[in-house]
Amino acid sequence: MASTAAVRVEGVSKRYGDRLAVDAVSLEIHRGEFFGLLGPNGAGKSTLVEIMEGLRRADSGAVALLGRSPWPRDTTLLPRIGVQTQSSAFFVRQTAHEHLRTVAALYGASRAAVDATLESVGLTGQRGVRVEDLSGGQRQRLAIASALVHDPELIFLDEPTAALDPQARRALWEVLRGLKAAGRTIVYTTHHLDEAEELCDRIAILVDGRIAVTDSPHHLVSASRAPSRLLLPAGRLDEATAAGIAGVERVSVQGGSLVLETHAVGPVLTAVDRLAGLDGVQTRTAGLEDVYLDLTAEATTHDATTTEP
């Protein structure tokens, strides 16, 4: 039976001493999907990804990667997957180009692929620079290039944009969109909610080792209960008057603006217009970051009440 799953995780758990880092997680990532794994620090994302990659052994549960078990180590899987971790290893005495050529040789990738991949991550200008002399962000780009150079079907990127400047981050998005368009499957962990919203077909939010939700960013945002915010220039309206407007749930002062939170944007805008005018008023609707903050706060509270003895 041909499986459409690039990754299937069933009831996977992993404990480090007293700490249950991954708690009975099940999920399926489809072929060709751009899948985001989000969650607070220590939620278990890296542990779960390392188990998927076959770099770490689960205590229990099962993983299928392209239909095969990644543990014990299955060398036939290696050319088919690309892995960038938070602690990627480098040949530090080699130049960026030599390093990538060495990695490419391990997988039988061509010299042309080395040049093209170096170009795609914006390191052509640094091809002759020793790895140990690259900046943090340049090293990170080389780690990404090392995961991509053999054109794998399934790509794991663990916080790939963490050290990148805004231009490099946007450039990487374009590279990843190209890979997605070419049918590659991408498993992506990030703390940048904007990039998860921009890039991912679906995301899973992990909290304390468990999946709190799996859905498309669009569905999550449209089903969100997070309020919209109206920003008024400071001094336009006093806080007490703003708090008295029907539909306003919370009022605060942030960065020189009076912020009104509401689920009834239309009526509140009408009231603000009547009281103070709409000149300079900005409306911010809920985004993935609001959904994430809402969900992680909720799930943490829920977790604390259900798992403590």
Ligand SMILES: Nc1ncnc2c1ncn2[C@@H]1O[C@H](COP(=O)(O)OP(=O)(O)OP(=O)(O)O)[C@@H](O)[C@H]1O
């Ligand atoms: N090798 C290890 N030995 C012991 N504990 C570990 C080990 N690796 C991770 N942990 C613990 O397991 C939990 C999950 O860690 P993990 O690195 O998987 O989280 P994460 O979601 O990737 O976090 P971050 O966003 O900070 O990278 C944390 O409490 C962490 O301290």
